[in-house]
Amino acid sequence: MTRVQLLNGLFAMGVCLAIGCSERGLSALDLQGQNNEPQLSGAIFTTTEDGTRVNENHYQTTCDVYLNGGPEKEGAAGLPAGSYYFQVTDPPGKVLLSTDAVEMRLVNVDESGRFVSAVHPTGENAVDGGVTVQLCPFDLSPNEGCVHKVWLTRVEDYDLEAMNGNFGFVESRSKTDNFKVCEEETPAPFCGDGNVDEGEECDDGNDENDDGCSAECTTEDIGQPICGNGEVEGDEECDDGNLNDEDGCSRVCTEEST
Helix, strand or coil: CCHHHHHHHHHHHHHHHHHCHHHHCCCHHHHHHHHHCCCCCCEEEEECCCCCCCHHHEECCHHHCEEEEECCCCCCCCCCCEEEEEEEECCCCCCECECCCHHHCEEEECCCCCEEEECCCEEECCCCCCEEEECCCECCCCCCCCEEEEEEEEHHHCCCCCCCEECCEEHHHEEEEEEEECCCCCCCCCCCCCECCCCCCCCCCCCCCCCCECCCCCECCCCCCCCCCCCCCCCCCCCCCECCCCCCECCCCCECCC
């Protein structure tokens, strides 16, 4: 017996004393076997719909995040062929963020280690010819740095009763990858934002009076056309009710080519 095996055995016996292995139908050898079990080959990483890697794994929305699998480096072993489940959690794996049933988070891997089908929506992987798998729906992480963790485990290794599992995913039998999603809340519309919103007659992007649109976003009669009030007047070529460019009608109410 090697020194490492001896230490693993002593550790397992200590854990058994702490949790009561006999009550759980386990033995120290069971726990030691879990520590010595072979690692899952291959790797997973988050990506875009077409399989292009993302700098710093940073995404704008939850549904921008796709999952891909493959060997860690060229020539290395890929994921074993078979069916897998995935989940999204916070970085420690203590908060489950995926909101649909685990059966909906199924992905199939072929002999080359590529993703080839899934229950979730998929994208065409331009890199390896397989598919990418969309991770949403999942909630945003409570982590202050917007960090999330995705897990992938074989269906046969999924075990809700595993004492060292995270919602059925045992880390030693899973592949994981961290990524960031920091969704910014859309600000509520207000008078002066340059868009004619519900209840406004006009919005010229400021809070000044005597310019055709008042500080309360009501139209003022100043004897000349008002660009941005949604009505084509005078020498205006168009008026789409806002003061934005590159939407077919410019901020000075001239037509734009699209």
